Amino acid sequence: MCSLWDDLESLTDSASCSSSADLGNRGTIKAAAHFDPSEDAEALKAAMKGFGTKDKVLIDILTQRSCEQRQLIAEAYQDATGSALQDDLEGETRGDFEDVLVALVSTPAAYDCHEVMRAMKGAGSKDDILIEIFASRTNEQIKALSDVYLNEKENLLIKDLRKEVGGDFSKALFLLAEGERDESTGVDVDGAKEDAQALYEASEKKWGTDESAFIEILCQRSEAQLRQIFVEYKSISGKTLQHSIEGEMSGELEELLVAIVKCVKSRPAYFAERLHESMKGGGTDEATLHRIMVSRSEIDLLDVRKEFKKLYDESLHSALESDLSGDHGDCVLAICGGDDGD
Template sequence: SEAEGRSVAGTLNFDAAPDAQILYKAMKGLGTDEQAIIDVLTKRSNLQRQEIAKSFKAQFGKDLIENLKSELSGNFEKLIVALMYTPYKYDAKELYDAMKGERDNATLYVDTDLAHQDAEALYAAGEKIRGTDEIQFITILCKRSATHLMKVFEEYQKLAGKSIEDSIKSETRGSLEDAMLAIVKCTRNIRCYFAERLYNALKGAGTDDGTLIRVLVSRSEVDLNLIKPEFKRIAGKPLSTMIA
């Protein structure tokens, strides 16, 4: 069975085509559905994101990374594009950027066993300075494995006296904040994340049909049955009674 802390669900049944279609729709026409982009790209493994990019090219004849760059901006763009790079390609890009002088204090931690150093880097990039070195957050959250990040979050709590989520909330805003929190939440418990997305889509006067459909379709062959108990815990009633 899937480990509780894994950030994404690898599955033999993974089909990149629907994810590529969701991304195309999110960026088509006026405006961009940034939440749809977060929903898709923060929930997949790096290998699966590469498959999505191939499907996007095959279906629509366009480069997914270039599309994302043209539709997004700022550090939210940097985070989303970073998710799309393969780990080795991302390392190469970071080194190239550092040698060009685009970043004064670019630091790469290539030894993923040193979670404490990552935690210190995050602490130094946010809580210890005025302002936030958001690139440091993006680099670590995008490059590290879920198992490694869990240890980083634990070490961060000890250093900062607060959770990584609380620091992200106080240091960042908007879609960048949403995406970072999504990565952290999925690392801690992907099923709880999806249960909360379903609950938020269903509660209130109307229903967020887009989110509802995305979550149900993307998780139907992965772990929807394991999401249902989390949903019942959050909502106080079964998922089936709220959809019916």
């Protein structure tokens, strides 16, 4: 695992930039040809009519249409039945299968927003959800989920986040939640050297750590610039920036900054690692598994599959097949697509 995150050899090569995944052409789910939303809506209606539900029909339609097409199906379903597709899915299905179907018929912004809401619900926040979403999403995605939050809660997301988190972790999270990170693609090498030196002096070169320098640089510089900073930092300190963060910090701030570093290096590898963690040990973290599989299904899930195979010498399809069962398993496997086995 360390060897993956320690490798800086091709980091500044534009061909290896993880942000290219956001072009959306490396997903497992594509728009269906000869698409008729009314026809699909009628098929879903028939599948949920009467005693029992024809789950295979739900899976075949909802995992083989793009998100945009699923929204058109939901509109046609509402027109045909007078009911919301999401409400009927919730009424006719149960448990993990219900959860993944609801994720599929949600818009990406609404799904992210509801996950953030869930993370802030009850006593204490579920920081791992907040870390994953705000470390990995683009400005556009963050602003879209913030708009949904404002519409549904009639309050600013950043304002409610302030009630949930504190300390240096909150400072970093708020910067990301503003959705104002520099997203330019140009690289200022001299600026990267200055930032790398500032980070070195804020950590390895002094007693104690100046977290503010890490927060300012990691949460605001562009990904292209950060990749150059990582290279310059290794040149100055002899250590990767990730190693320095792990050695100098702890708790949620460390987890958030490491997640940022990993996403900048390779979003697909970061998500592959998160998927593996969601399935290892006793029990499965289905919410994390659903969030990653659905949210990356039209962006870079093919690359996540590739990195999973590379990291764990097992295909993602095989790991899911071993971990899940029934209609829920069939649905997640359909999202995964092919098997990258030998």
